[in-house]
Amino acid sequence: MIEVIEQSAKTASQFFQNFLTTEKTVFKNGLLQKLDARIKIPFMFSLIILSITTFDYIKLSVLLAFLIFLTLTSKINPKILLSRIWLFTLFTFVIVSPKIFEGWAVSHEGLIYALTFTLRVAISLSSVSLIILTTSFSDIISTLRFFKVPDSFLSILILTYRYIHLTFSELFRIIVARESRRIKKQKLSELWTSGGNSLGLFFIRVFERSERIYLSSLARGNYYRAYSKPIRFSITEAFFITTFCLLIWWFI
Amino acid sequence: MEVRGERIIVAKNISYKYPDGTEAVRDISIEIYEGEKVAILGPNGCGKSTLILLLSGLLTPTKGEILIFGRKVGKENAEFLRRNIGVVFQNPDDFLFNPTVREELLYTPAQLGMDYETAINLAKEFARKFEIEDLFEKPPFRLSGGEKKKVSIACSLMLNPKILFLDEPTANVDGKTRRKILELVQVSRGTIITATHEIDIVPKIAERVVIIGDNKKIIADGGLDILEDESVLVSAGVI
Numbered sequence: 415m416i417e418v419i420e421q422s423a424k425t426a427s428q429f430f431q432n433f434l435t436t437e438k439t440v441f442k443n444g445l446l447q448k449l450d451a452r453i454k455i456p457f458m459f460s461l462i463i464l465s466i467t468t469f470d471y472i473k474l475s476v477l478l479a480f481l482i483f484l485t486l487t488s489k490i491n492p493k494i495l496l497s498r499i500w501l502f503t504l505f506t507f508v509i510v511s512p513k514i515f516e517g518w519a520v521s522h523e524g525l526i527y528a529l530t531f532t533l534r535v536a537i538s539l540s541s542v543s544l545i546i547l548t549t550s551f552s553d554i555i556s557t558l559r560f561f562k563v564p565d566s567f568l569s570i571l572i573l574t575y576r577y578i579h580l581t582f583s584e585l586f587r588i589i590v591a592r593e594s595r596r597i598k599k600q601k602l603s604e605l606w607t608s609g610g611n612s613l614g615l616f617f618i619r620v621f622e623r624s625e626r627i628y629l630s631s632l633a634r635g636n637y638y639r640a641y642s643k644p645i646r647f648s649i650t651e652a653f654f655i656t657t658f659c660l661l662i663w664w665f666i
Numbered sequence: 667m668e669v670r671g672e673r674i675i676v677a678k679n680i681s682y683k684y685p686d687g688t689e690a691v692r693d694i695s696i697e698i699y700e701g702e703k704v705a706i707l708g709p710n711g712c713g714k715s716t717l718i719l720l721l722s723g724l725l726t727p728t729k730g731e732i733l734i735f736g737r738k739v740g741k742e743n744a745e746f747l748r749r750n751i752g753v754v755f756q757n758p759d760d761f762l763f764n765p766t767v768r769e770e771l772l773y774t775p776a777q778l779g780m781d782y783e784t785a786i787n788l789a790k791e792f793a794r795k796f797e798i799e800d801l802f803e804k805p806p807f808r809l810s811g812g813e814k815k816k817v818s819i820a821c822s823l824m825l826n827p828k829i830l831f832l833d834e835p836t837a838n839v840d841g842k843t844r845r846k847i848l849e850l851v852q853v854s855r856g857t858i859i860t861a862t863h864e865i866d867i868v869p870k871i872a873e874r875v876v877i878i879g880d881n882k883k884i885i886a887d888g889g890l891d892i893l894e895d896e897s898v899l900v901s902a903g904v905i
């Protein structure tokens with residue numbers, strides 16, 4: 415039992431660490447990675463807005479197809495994208511599925527509604543995931559800074575990001591350390607107390623480490639300044655701006 | 667004794683108690699002069715790391731007073747102090763917090779308002795020196811212990827601060843890196859204060875030795891000749 419719980423906590427902590435560290439996909443030489451983040455982020459958000467302004471499933475399907483095109487040209491394994499969006503998409507579908515039925519019969523309108531609604535969610539999630547998978551955290555921050563998002567908000571974002579990493583790596587270390595020093599199998603009753611102890615230890619450690627990291631950020635300057643790169647303008651940027659105009663023209 | 671530069675750190679009877687009541691530093695007085703290379707030696711738990719945090723103005727003593735460059739430690743002088751003082755923590759996990767090694771190296775230059783070209787060239791130069799160029803895009807928490815140490819030392823050394831505190835800089839690193847660190851400390855003209863319990867590196871990084879004993883008191887303070895006095899070293903628990 416304890417093995418199962420610790421094993422899943424270990425996997426979970428690794429999973430979240432991986433979820434946030436996307437350097438495997440961010441540094442690939444793909445289409446979206448080449449695109450300047452200051453164009454990419456507004457572009458992807460405009461796809462979301464376009465998708466919620468229409469109920470035309472053909473338009474929605476084209477958007478989805480375009481996102482799949484982006485995924486492939488950005489050298490991202492579709493499985494990675496799928497693993498990030500399937501849960502919520504399925505959840506949405508389950509929520510709206512009652513609309514499909516009128517009594518015992520399947521209503522054509524209801525079916526279209528349920529599908530378009532699910533499509534919208536899939537499009538929104540894919541767009542956001544593609545941003546995260548192809549943009550480094552620091553580029554996201556400097557883009558937000560470029561669009562004059564207030565520093566106070568950014569600093570909260572940066573701190574959250576730091577502490578999430580910290581939290582999960584700390585959890586991982588505690589589990590591994592316990593594992594390495596446990597010799598005999600534990601009973602369920604022992605799990606209860608030792609698990610509680612571990613949890614308490616975990617919170618204290620995260621708290622104290624965050625204090626020391628705060629000291630370090632004092633030592634190294636904490637004015638939330640960062641470098642901004644000059645805006646690029648190449649064929650990639652031109653392609654996205656043209657696509658953007660075409661989409662707007664088609665949707666309106 | 668040779669003529670000393672200006673006194674840049676003056677600590678008078680400082681003590682520090684952690685919130686849990688542990689008194690990590692007890693009634694210590696010390697003066698550091700400009701350009702000095704000082705080694706702080708002492709057994710585990712004698713308060714070296716805490717003393718470094720105090721002398722660098724990151725912690726405020728619970729008793730006593732510290733003047734750094736003649737200024738009090740506090741909010742009004744925070745930016746001035748941070749610009750002139752570099753600290754490398756004993757545990758790199760406490761020190762590194764950026765998403766990638768590249769950003770780690772560029773972090774403080776950005777805070778100081780250094781222009782990007784200068785900063786990236788400096789970062790690359792030091793990455794080459796420490797052989798960490800290949801790690802640029804990796805998140806620091808996925809590095810080996812020694813690699814983390816190299817990154818944190820490079821972060822501070824590249825800025826050549828007026829005062830640099832190194833907490834156990836050579837623990838956990840291989841021979842080659844250790845030589846590199848010692849070499850860079852030797853050529854630096856700034857004030858460098860190193861906490862360590864590795865006696866053999868002391869002559870290479872310091873000309874003044876401060877020994878803290880088990881009782882958390884300074885039991886010796888002077889030139890390298892102190893290292894020849896075996897009884898002092900034994901009572902300090904360093905050999």
Ligand SMILES: Nc1ncnc2c1ncn2[C@@H]1O[C@H](COP(=O)(O)OP(=O)(O)OP(=O)(O)O)[C@@H](O)[C@H]1O
Binds near residue numbers: 690708711712
């Ligand atoms: N965050 C903390 N809370 C409470 N006590 C602490 C804390 N950090 C350190 N101490 C205690 O303060 C004393 C001095 O610790 P410090 O880390 O300064 O020693 P040190 O000389 O650097 O040791 P080492 O050679 O092992 O690095 C120790 O007794 C330690 O247990």
Ligand SMILES: [Mg+2]
Binds near residue numbers: 756
């Ligand atoms: Mg220490």
